[in-house]
Amino acid sequence: MGREVGPRVAARFGRSLLELGGNNATIVAPSADLDLAIQGIVFAAAGTAGQRCTTLRRLIVHRDIADTLIERLTAAYHRLPIGDPFDETPLVGPLITTTALDAMTGALTRVQSQGGKILAGGNRRLTEAAPSAAYTEPVLVRVDEQTDVVREETFAPILYVMTYDTLDEAIALHNDVPQGLSSSIFTRDQQEAEIFLSAAGSDCGIANVNIGTSGAEIGGAFGGEKDTGGGRESGSDAWKAYMRSATNTINYSTELALAQGVSFL
Template sequence: MTKLRCFDKRTIIPTALLSYGRLRSLQHTGGCSIARHSPLLPQSSFTFRFMNNILPVPQHSTKPGTSTGQQFWHSTDKTIDSYSPVDGSLIARVYTSTRADYDRVIETAQTAFQQWRNVPAPRRGEIVRQMGEQFRAYKNDLGRLVSFEMGKSLPEGLGEVQEIIDICDFAVGQSRQLYGLSMHSERPAHRMYEQWHPLGLVGIISAFNFPVAVWSWNAMLAWVCGDVCIWKPSEKTPLTALACQQIIQDVLRNNDLPEGVSCLVTGGREVGEWLARDPRVALVSATGSTRMGRAVGMAVAERMGRSLLELGGNNAIIVSPHADLDLAIPAIVFGAVGTAGQRCTTTRRLIVHESILADVRRRLASAYAQLHIGDPLEAGIHVGPLIDKDAVAGYQKAVDEIRASGGTFVVEPGTLSGPGYESGCYVKPCVANAQNEWPVVQRETFAPILYLIPYKTLDEAISLQNGVPQGLSSAIFTLNLREAEQFLSAAGSDCGIANVNIGTSGAEIGGAFGGEKETGGGRESGSDAWKAYMRRQTNTLNYGTTLPLAQGITFEL
């Protein structure tokens, strides 16, 4: 087995990017070196050099995919390939984790937990603060890598790294607010209170669409709560995970943290199954499809463990006749086409009052005509590629099913090819006239397809909004206070997120993120989501000289 330690940043090749033949040098110290030829990264007009100073080994080698913090290693020749959907190039290969690697990681994490749980929570928060500073320093580098490996636009890639920074800031404050409650005892000279203790090992299974942000929502809170983390990233975006592990290395080292506080295991479905079935892992937080979440939830429940599931969404915006359409249309379009329709909060259904339907159709057609599709690292691009050709096939299947169901298109669909679209992963965002009960509308298709559905009354609109198996995000555009309040009431949206006069995407760190029904019921990020990462303990303290029993029970010897 080859152990690979992290490289000293003073000797590693500085940051450099090459796109469309133009060199873009980022701030660095020392010289700049760019490899012009690489067997792993063929030359093309889209060639991109991702950042050496945020990966554990030089850019042109196969990378170890197992880590317990500062140590990276591999013990197999099996790899997963990371292709960029931007141009189809092979960025790098990553060695997968074997079962022996996994067990070593878990055992190391168990040992680390014994030490980490005893570190005072505010001190754990200080360590997370330092991690946030590291991500601030590498925001541009990591944001570009996210965009290139996943395919989202550069502003979205940078925004995803900002989410890491934001949750670090939030977690620092949370570390001093892990509050329990005090209760009045019915027994004299007794005090009752509750406190929260670290839970243990937390497994994090993340998805490709937010390859680093979702990890951070879980990990930063878990760390301030005293847990240790084992991250299984999507096999479609492993390099961003390696980069995150590299970025926090100085913090781990400078604070003398043991190996095992921050762990990484890479591979396919079987690695997620190891986490789900392992009784040593106290909590498994899984983000992805409903199918995946159902399998994880059942496996964890079978061993009586905890799971936190953040799964699919089939999100709708209701557009009232009282809506400000100048406000609504940009929110609708961003919600529908942002990240090429691959967000769990993507707007998939647009429920429009029949009196303004024609106007909304016209405005949407005009807005969609202004969209620019292409290399997401280029300025002015609104829509990048889908993650891979399987996603393109899913898009095309949905388009065919819409037509077979009798649907027509306000904005026509299609796939793109030719110069600039060599990867075969680019599609046209489209808008379809549809009916809510169609099977294709009831399912989540991870692509920029927006279904246009008319309604007559607000009660009908809310019924349509709620009439799908998923329950993540929802919104209404209206200037009518009664409509807004009804939508937010118990008789309104059944989703975990309900907004007024903003879209379904773009949740802030401070709010709990998640939804109901097939979305899984879990909550991540803000509010009191931290409680999922801790165990609650009720304490009763008798400071008197007698032993009264609760409920007035007497027991005499």
């Protein structure tokens, strides 16, 4: 849609502020506080049933801690209460349409054909109580590489988990997607955090440390890079995108001082 809107607006010399989604990732370093990481990951990946532009969709974990983190994440996914969002107990509601559920099912079929392994979730829920609604379990998928389906944004609660050995490798995996909205790293190593926030690190418009990809952007400049469209909403400079600037010079005298002292009289 952005590729349709952008040229049409540009053709009349208008301006557009496009926020076109994201395929957001979190890096979990060996020094990470895993208790903190688990909370941030589950909230960002399963919150709003994965239907948020800043939803966590890719998890890049250091190989040394991968088994421990995955085991804890799998247990957390099995405990997620799913149900009517108007009730107090559920944390995960339905997908917005059955079409969204079909897209989720299609992505899972593809990733499994490319070697991915479902670790938790994926079962349809509340089919009798709410047959016309698209209730489903958030899904945790282990992948060995970042295949084409992983590089796409599926607007559903699917979290792809992959491993890395060096920070450079993790950042390369992180940036190797068309989208560039939100990102985060969990680490207690200040140097790693600074690298991630630098020009050599995340190529997203939002980069967080020790918090997930969603939930911290309120009040900050919101927007992304690459296929996310560019431009910023919110934040101290966002108003400029909605305004036209004008330069005004007002002469209150009865004389006109010309540049370089030029005189035409």
